[in-house]
Structure formats: C-alpha cells, structure tokens
C-alpha cells in the first residue's frame with residue numbers, strides 16, 4: 001500500500017504516459033496498492049475537462065490492460081484523476097496548479113516529469129515559486145537527463161535549486177524490471193556464485209540488449225541521441241553495475257547505489273588510441289521486408305538522409321579493479337535486430353587440465369532477462385553409451401525457466417518505480433554521482449569517435465549487427481554468444 005500522497009504527472013498526454021504510466025497506475029489501483037486518499041493530478045498544455053481526460057485515460061488503459069480491464073474498477077480509479085492545464089513556459093500556470101492542489105489534495109506531493117528535459121528547469125522554478133517544492137514533496141525525472149556530462153550537470157543543478165538530492169528520483173526503467181532486480185537476488189541470495197564471481201574463474205562477460213523495433217516514431221529524439229546515449233549510458237551500464245558491483249552491506253538505497261558508482265568509476269576510459277579496437281558503431285539498412293521486418297532504413301525512419309547516428313553499438317569494456325582485472329565486458333545494443341533479447345552471459349574459464357583426451361567447453365551462466373526470464377548453466381556431461389576408450393562428453397544446460405514458477409502477471413517496470421516514489425524509497429533510482437560517472441565514460445567514447453572520424457557501419461535490418469563486431473571479441477580469442 002502506498003503512502004497517501006498526491007501524484008502530479010507532467011506530460012500526461014504524452015506517449016510514455018499513455019503506454020506506461022496510466023496503465024501502471026491503474027494496475028496499482030486494481031491490486032490495492034494505492035491508498036484510498038491517493039489523488040492523481042494530470043497536466044499538459046492543452047485545456048481539457050476532467051471527464052474528457054478520464055475518458056482518454058480509459059482508452060489507454062483498456063488498450064494495455066486487455067482482459068484485466070474492468071469498467072467498474074476503472075470508474076473508481078478515474079475518480080482519483082483530475083486535470084489541470086499547465087504550460088511550463090507560463091509562470092501563471094503554476095499558480096493555477098497550486099490553487100488546485102490546495103483545494104483538492106494531500107499535503108505530500110510526488111511530481112513526475114514525463115516531458116522533455118528542456119522544460120525540467122521551468123517546471124522546477126514554477127513549483128518553487130509557488131511553494132510546491134518544499135519537503136516532503138519530491139520529484140521524479142525521466143531520462144535522458146542531458147546528452148553529455150555538461151548538460152547533465154546543468155539539468156541536475158536546475159532541479160537541485162528546487163529539490164534536494166534525497167528528494168530527486170531519477171528514473172531508469174530497467175531498474176523497475178522484476179528480472180533486473182532478480183540479478184541482485186541471484187548474486188547475493190546464493191552462496192555458490194560469490195567464490196567464482198571474479199577474474200580467477202570468469203573469462204568474459206557479455207551483456208546484450210537487442211531490440212526488433214527501429215527508431216520510427218521517435219526519430220527526432222533518437223537521431224540526436226543514438227544508441228550510446230539512449231541505451232548504453234543508462235540501461236546497459238546499470239546492468240554492468242549489477243553484475244560487477246561488490247556485495248552491498250544491505251539493500252538500502254545508499255548501500256546499493258554506492259557500490260554501483262564504484263563500478264562506473266572503475267570503467268577503463270576509451271580513448272582515440274584504442275576506440276577502433278574497442279567499439280563498433282552500426283546503422284541499419286532497409287530491406288528485409290520479406291521476413292516480416294519493416295522495410296525502411298534508419299535514415300528513412302529518422303527522415304535524415306545524411307544521418308551519422310548509430311542505431312547499434314558494441315563495446316569491449318573493462319572494469320579496472322581487483323575483482324575484474326583482465327575480464328572483458330562485451331556490451332552490445334541495437335535496434336532492428338533479429339529478435340528481442342536482453343541477455344547476460346557469464347563465461348567461465350576452461351578447466352585447468354582436461355583428463356578426457358578432448359577439450360571441454362567452458363561453463364556458461366546465461367541469464368535471460370527478456371522477453372523470457374530464464375537462467376541456464378551450461379555444463380559438461382558424459383555422453384551416454386558404451387565406450388571402448390576415454391569418455392566422450394556433451395554440453396547440456398541446467399535450465400530454470402522462471403515463467404514456469406511465476407504465476408503472477410508480468411508487471412510494467414513503472415509500477416514498482418511509481419510505488420517506490422510514492423513510498424519515498426529511492427533504492428531503484430539513480431543517484432546523481434552515478435549518472436555523472438556514466439556520462440563521463442560515455443563522453444570519452446563519443447569524443448574518441450569524433451577524433452577518429454568513426455562513422456557507423458551498416459548492418460542488415462533483422463540481422464545481428466555489423467560484421468565488424470566479431471573482431472572486437474576475436475582480438476581477445478573470444479566470440480559472441482548468439
């Protein structure tokens with residue numbers, strides 16, 4: 001059950017609000033997680049009546065909830081919602097909002113900014129000027145916060161003028177995913193992994209986030225950001241943190257986030273001297289429609305014939321500390337890939353000496369995060385049957401398909417994050433120093449690309465990325481797990 005506070009959503013007519021935020025709030029209501037007094041105040045620029053806006057929300061929820069949409073439950077949910085028009089560029093709008101909140105709502109307020117970061121500053125100033133930014137009120141801000149370290153600092157400074165760090169909740173929706181949190185349970189809820197979780201036993205780590213969707217629909221934003229800013233700076237690096245961090249002393253927000261930031265600060269800088277060996281940029285070509293994938297190219301999707309932005313990136317990263325010295329972390333993310341798949345592969349070292357007269361395959365721990373949640377440990381077994389000599393081996397997987405054990409509906413990541421923000425629990429949100437360390441590393445890569453004039457290589461839509469990605473791993477005698 002959430003603390004009874006008011007949830008004020010900026011950007012309530014936007015794509016994220018429609019597809020994720022209102023359906024998440026509905027599910028929280030449906031399952032009894034919202035306090036009875038909980039109010040939701042929706043804002044965007046246009047003028048709308050409450051009733052009209054609630055009907056719009058009904059459609060969005062219906063579309064997402066499918067057979068979990070219940071008209072009576074929705075009617076009760078809709079009673080929580082009111083609508084106020086606020087244009088961030090007009091300070092007067094915030095007075096209207098303040099009056100509405102005074103008349104209608106609880107004392108404690110959570111503001112959620114699901115808008116372009118370009119108006120975060122104006123919103124924070126408007127809230128502050130009307131006495132709405134005082135404790136215990138807090139603010140949730142969507143990604144991306146900036147497009148480099150300098151703009152990240154600038155936006156964070158503006159937010160900090162109104163909301164202190166402990167009342168600023170930076171979203172990375174991957175941290176709200178059940179499967180991503182399960183990584184913490186896997187590592188620290190089991191004794192067996194820790195003694196092997198280091199460079200002595202592990203040869204390499206691979207983290208892949210492959211998507212089948214392209215940049216269509218968000219072309220303007222995406223073409224400015226590209227895969228490195230859109231996915232690596234946040235989601236991929238958060239996964240690196242959870243795999244590589246030291247055991248936190250507790251699950252408290254400070255313990256976990258302080259361990260994560262140490263990982264980010266340990267990432268070996270990528271420089272103009274090594275960038276061509278350590279990174280690959282790619283951009284999808286058109287075609288491939290015969291196999292069901294859209295036929296458009298990246299350039300067509302973003303409507304920019306001259307675009308040099310990457311829709312794919314692969315990086316051979318290193319975490320320079322005692323635990324991980326010499327272990328490459330192969331990171332990869334791309335749009336319009338063959339299949340949607342988020343996966344972590346921990347490849348262990350070979351046995352030191354084989355007694356079988358043949359090579360054994362190194363063990364691999366494969367953690368599938370989405371679309372299916374599965375953990376597989378590849379191990380060597382004896383091939384069944386009589387043998388005249390030696391012992392032939394085969395590789396088989398110990399398989400844990402979590403779908404078979406979980407009967408609960410798969411939640412939208414935002415459900416957990418909204419609930420945590422309402423309950424003032426920042427553990428699954430990103431600290432300012434974490435974000436700055438991540439941007440510092442990413443800026444280094446982008447500067448190195450520019451210094452070397454590294455343009456994206458093209459790759460087939462519906463494929464596995466540019467062929468040059470293989471040199472990245474082969475250079476170390478490794479190969480991608482595909």
Ligand SMILES: NC(=O)C1=CN([C@@H]2O[C@H](COP(=O)(O)OP(=O)(O)OC[C@H]3O[C@@H](n4cnc5c(N)ncnc54)[C@H](OP(=O)(O)O)[C@@H]3O)[C@@H](O)[C@H]2O)C=CC1
Nearest residue numbers: 011012013014015016044045046087088114115142143144
């Ligand atoms: N969409 C997605 O899948 C994802 C989005 N995000 C992030 O979430 C945020 C929102 O994204 P998205 O929903 O796609 O964006 P949209 O462009 O779809 O929506 C933007 C919202 O902001 C409102 N808005 C724009 N200007 C003003 C203003 N001056 N004052 C008040 N409100 C304003 C718009 O309302 P109106 O036009 O009616 O004024 C609209 O409700 C962005 O930071 C994005 O990067 C993050 C991850 C995924």
Ligand SMILES: O=C1O[C@H](COP(=O)(O)O)[C@@H](O)[C@H](O)[C@H]1O
Nearest residue numbers: 143173211213230231235342370
């Ligand atoms: O933040 C973003 O994430 C999505 C991928 O999220 P997922 O939950 O579907 O894995 C990505 O498509 C989008 O470009 C990016 O902005």
